Amino acid sequence: xxxxxxxxxxxxxxxxxxxxxxxxxxxxxxxxxxxxxxxxxxxxxxxxxxxxxxxxxxxxxxxxxxxxxxxxxxxxxxxxxxxxxxxxxxxxxxxxxxxxxxxxxxxxxxxxxxxxxxxxxxxxxxxxxxxxxxxxxxxxxxxxxxxxxxxxxxxxxxxxxxxxxxxxxxxxxxxxxxxxxxxxxxxxxxxxxxxxxxxxxxxxxxxxxxxxxxxxxxxxxxxxxxxxxxxxxxxxxxxxxxxxxxxxxxxxxxxxxxxxxxxxxxxxxxxxx
DNA sequence: CATTACCTGCAA
DNA sequence: TTGCAGGTAATG
Numbered sequence: 001x002x003x004x005x006x007x008x009x010x011x012x013x014x015x016x017x018x019x020x021x022x023x024x025x026x027x028x029x030x031x032x033x034x035x036x037x038x039x040x041x042x043x044x045x046x047x048x049x050x051x052x053x054x055x056x057x058x059x060x061x062x063x064x065x066x067x068x069x070x071x072x073x074x075x076x077x078x079x080x081x082x083x084x085x086x087x088x089x090x091x092x093x094x095x096x097x098x099x100x101x102x103x104x105x106x107x108x109x110x111x112x113x114x115x116x117x118x119x120x121x122x123x124x125x126x127x128x129x130x131x132x133x134x135x136x137x138x139x140x141x142x143x144x145x146x147x148x149x150x151x152x153x154x155x156x157x158x159x160x161x162x163x164x165x166x167x168x169x170x171x172x173x174x175x176x177x178x179x180x181x182x183x184x185x186x187x188x189x190x191x192x193x194x195x196x197x198x199x200x201x202x203x204x205x206x207x208x209x210x211x212x213x214x215x216x217x218x219x220x221x222x223x224x225x226x227x228x229x230x231x232x233x234x235x236x237x238x239x240x241x242x243x244x245x246x247x248x249x250x251x252x253x254x255x256x257x258x259x260x261x262x263x264x265x266x267x268x269x270x271x272x273x
Numbered sequence: 274c275a276t277t278a279c280c281t282g283c284a285a
Numbered sequence: 286t287t288g289c290a291g292g293t294a295a296t297g
Contacts (some may be wrong), residue, residue: 002291033279060292077292079281094281113280115292156274166292172291220290222282241291262275264289277296285288 001078003165004058004137005213006224006232011062013227015055017084018064018107023047026031026087026100034096034109036119046070046120047099059169061131063126064107065247071126072099075117080116083108085124114222133169137206144196145204151191151199158194159187160261163228171206174219174241176179177266179205181240186272187258212237240266 023049027040034048035043049103051067064072069195075084087106092097107117134150135142162176180187182205185198218224218232239249244257246253248268254268
């Protein structure tokens with residue numbers, strides 16, 4: 001489910017709820033695989049008594065930074081979400097991990113499809129993990145030239161490259177389709193045949209689509225919830241994603257759907273060349 | 274580059 | 286029953 005705007009929203013919500021709190025070492029799970037091989041007891045020992053310095057996003061990871069420089073990395077994959085509840089309450093449906101806090105609350109990790117992960121990361125593991133990712137598209141130094149530079153010398157179509165987290169971090173199937181529509185670029189356009197002016201348009205489109213979605217607290221199609229349990233609003237503003245057959249907002253042509261790299265791909269064949 | 278695997282739920 | 290879903294890693 002979650003792409004950059006959803007993870008950003010969830011991380012910001014968790015930061016407001018958890019900054020300054022302390023894990024008590026209690027770990028409940030009914031799906032130990034989510035911990036990536038670390039035993040629940042070992043995770044509990046690692047985080048017991050650790051304060052939460054802050055919670056932020058990197059790529060599609062929620063990073064819970066702890067007082068000793070270690071961190072928890074939460075990846076929601078297709079259907080994950082996070083929430084904070086009372087430790088006295090029973091875990092809700094599809095909650096697979098719960099981490100106790102010293103103040104009587106609990107951080108819950110919910111994930112219908114069980115693809116998500118909650119990993120303990122020491123500083124070296126954090127560095128190794130985040131080194132795999134490309135630049136943050138909303139960072140101030142992510143200029144149109146920086147975007148074009150990421151594609152320099154790469155062959156292939158725009159959409160698969162934009163989905164590649166090592167090229168640019170954080171984009172997924174929804175926002176790639178939306179950004180390409182806004183930029184007027186066909187998802188199968190070769191990256192080698194994009195002009196300077198088109199890179200500038202694509203850069204603006206990516207930033208606009210992401211910032212608008214963050215302002216609307218993300219896109220909730222099925223499982224995604226904000227860190228406070230609400231649905232996002234951006235699903236009401238999608239131009240092409242999930243709109244096969246509906247008229248294009250710009251030219252009325254029915255939106256097309258094709259497969260690109262095994263992903264459903266939505267675009268306007270008249271507006272996107 | 275394509276295919277498969279990882280999982281569950283839901284709509285056609 | 287089949288196909289599809291916001292992601293990604295592993296395998297030919």
